[in-house]
Structure formats: structure tokens, C-alpha cells
Amino acid sequence: MIRRQISVQITRGGNILIRRPCPPPCPEPSRPNLALPANACDSHCHIMGPAALFPYSAQRAYDPPEAPIEKLLALHRHLGISRGVIVQASCHGFDNSAMIDALKTYPDRLRGVALLPPDCTIEQIEELHAVGVRGVRFNFMSRIQKAPSLEAINGILERIAPFGWHAVLHFDPEQIPQLKNWIADLPLPHVIDHMGRLNGSDYGGKYFDEFCTMLQGKSTWMKISGAERGSETGPPFADMIPIARKFVEIAPDRTLWGIDWPHPVLTRPMPDDGHLVDLLGEMVPDETTRKAILVDNPARLYGF
Template structure:
């Protein structure tokens, strides 16, 4: 099945986000003519340049963002760094780096607004990250005060959890661990995620509702998982759109409707502000506190 392109005309959200709201998980792709995709990429998405992302955020009422490097650009973080440079300090980034990345390269990325590294353990994105390589990279980024973003298929968590517990830095789990919403809150993968979250090194994104859902739009089944995490771990949760939703093959979400889904994920005004303003500030803009 061919992946869908992102929604051409998202609605204006009914939910008005608080000032300083942050989309803590989004991407920029290309444009390929300027920032080519990696020859080793497992997919080649439609161009989704910074101008489109900035326009979307204005439309949704989002003031800040964290751009996450996607595997289609490999370890060339240029498109992301370019977008961050154009944001006047309102955007930060999560990079992907090679095992032999130098201290100078990491310092340059830090200067460019990068604050962490993403590691993939997702089958459709290719070979899972090598554990020894992860350890070596983690040792290099700890002095910078960075964190690791961990992206995995839910079924991998049984084997992955002991390894993650070895790592001595903050870790942020993508998309609610990509659990299957139809399997319920008691499923093994979600219970393992909760066990990890009891360790204060771990954070989680209540993003990717369109990936977690099995019921389809408006993804209320996934919102149940997000709400649980927000209420149980209010100070270590983030939210993001995941625009432009790479590798979605059915039910491409309307990003305005995803904002409205926050009314179910964080129904209390204080919880919502903590989720979309306070927590991303602590993790990505601590110098402003």
C-alpha cells in the first residue's frame, strides 16, 4: 500500500492552545532538490519543507516546536538545522548521528539547536540500532546535557527494556511506545512502558495517535492511552503532531483534529499547560526558566 501524503487543508482547531505551546515531535523533509534524501533510506517522502511546517504551526496556534530527524535523511541533519536557524530560537531539534561522530560535530549541532539523538528500533525503518553503537554515542552526548529519543515497535520492548535501563541519561519514548490500542491498557507492552516510566530518567510522547489507534479517526481509542500517561506522569510527558506523518498508509490525520484530541488526552487546563508548555520548556529551553 502506498503511503499517503499529508493533509492538504487541516481544520482550524476548536481547542485554543495556551501561549508558548510546543509541537514536540514533527519533521522536515527536503526539499529534495536542496536537501537530498539518504541513499540508504527505506522510503522517499513527499517534500515537506520548513515553510510548510511554519505555516501549519501558525494555523494551529503553536508557538514552538522540536523537529525530529527522520531516517529518510539519515545522519545528514542539514534540513533540520536549516529550519531551526530560520525559527529565531523557537525551534529545537533531535538529530541522528553516526557511531564515529566527533566532538566538534556534536558541538556544531548543539550550536545549531540540537538537544538529543534519536535511535530507531522500528522494523520498517531498516536495521535496528546497534547496542554498542548506542552506548558509544550516549557517552559522547552526555557531556552536552542531551537526551536520547527512543523509537521502537511495541513488541520489541520486552528485549529492549533491560538495555535502556543501562543508559545513564534521560530517555524520551516516541509515540506511546507504538502500542496497539485494541489490546487495552493491560497489554504487556503498555505495562512494560509504565514500568519504565516509574524510573524518572524516562519521558514519553503522547503523540502518534494515528499509529496507535485501531479504530481510526478521530482516534479516541489512542487518546485513552495518552490520557493515562498524562495523568500518571504529568511532569514527564510531551505532545507532538508527527507532521507530515511519514509512512501512514491509511487514515492520514487532520492536524487540526489532532490538536482537538488534546481535549481528551489532557482535559484539565493545568494538565494541558504542563504538557504543551511547561514540560517542553524544561527539556528544550531550560535557559528561559
């Protein structure tokens, strides 16, 4: 079985750079049946462009759709979402300007997760903290963005620790053997993206068990997002429900949720974001636990 759905062929050392085109998100998402609580937070979303104001990186792995902050907030209003955490998109590289502009414009409802180069300074971190950034993301998937060495990442973590930030980790399950000891020793909170990029058939398997073990650590968090990426059955992505429910059972106070709009580098048909909200109701049927995941947990981690 071919586990991962993305295959990007890129040559960065020479003059050729092949970028994957990125389709736009669902243009008319349905209104969800699930009513979200007040101050519900989308803890994983992106903004991209507009390119005329915020140019894309020349080294990007994909050509994104225009997904500016106004479109994101309109979607949030449609879905009943009050707060959001903007995760810096790799198509902008280390230029966090689009995210910074959004955080400055909507300081009460938005927080951010940045991408930082290994040589980032304390002064740069201070400036990001002042506008609402509360974490830094590390993408270990070379098909999207080359990750720094673990030594370089440790240097960044030492610099962000005094600010109370956390790390966001995006990696494939096959990378667990090389990362799990390092993750276990991380000295600050860390969030695993998109249910660890598990596939639906991974439930009960070795990779699933590894993530369950990771979640026993009291500094490890999990995002029950990305069902549309891992599902092998397609909409309504029901094969991902058992995985999410188990993660919530282990760490209900360290679980986050997000829609991952505008679903960058997704190679299958774009999901209906209203249906993703309703899927949350299936993944977390208990209303009290759902409120913790949507309101209390992100408020605690991001300082809303």
C-alpha cells in the same frame, strides 16, 4: 491480529531497494476548537526537503512528500503552535542539513533531535548543539532504518551526555523484552516515541503495563503522539485516549506531545491535524496539566 501497520520490503545488500511511497499530509486541516496556550510546543514534527536543496538518502525506506520548513511553520500558525522540535527524518539519513538550516533560520522557536552515526565526533556534536539540537533519536525498527548495536549507541550516549542531551527511542512493543533492561539503566533522560507504538486494544495488556512500569523511572519521558498510528477504530482515534491518560497520570512532568507532521510512512488515510489538536484536549482534559505538557515540559527538556 497483525499488530503493526507498516510492512516494507527492502533489500539493502544488493542492487534492489524497494521504497514505500509516502502520501502527502492533509492539504486543508481544520482549525482546532481547542485553544492552545502561549508558547505551546509541537515536540515531534519533521521536515523533508526540498530535495533540490537537501537530497534524500539513497538508502531511505520510503519516498517522502516535500515537507519543507515553510509548510510546517504555516501549519503551526494555523493550529496555534508557537514552538517546535524537529526530529530528523530517516529519509535524510545522517545528513541533518535540512534541520540545521531550519534551526539557524528560526533559533527562538525551534529545537532539534538529530540522527547520528556510531562514529560521530565530539566536534560534530558541538556544532549541532550550537544551532539548537538537544537530543539524538534511535530507531529500532529495521523496516525503517537499521539501528546501531546497543554497544554503539552507548558510545554515542557517552559523547552527548556532557551537552545535557537526551535520547529519543522509537521501537515496537514486541521489542520491550530485549530493550527494557538497557532502557532502565540509561544514564540520561530518554523519551519514548508515539506512546510506545501501542495499539488501542493494548490498553490494560502486558505491553501497556510494561510502559507504565518504565514511566516509574524518573528519567523516562513519554510522547503522547501517534494516536493515528495506533488507533484501531480510526478517527477520532478515541481508543487511544485511555492509554494517553494513564501515561499522563503517571508522569505529567515527563510527558510531551506532537503532531508527527507530515506523518511519514503512514499507511492509512492522513489525519486532519486540527483534529489531532482537539484530540489532545480529550487525552489531557485538565488545563493546567495540558499547559505543562505543551509549554513547561518541552521548555525544560529543550531549553526554550
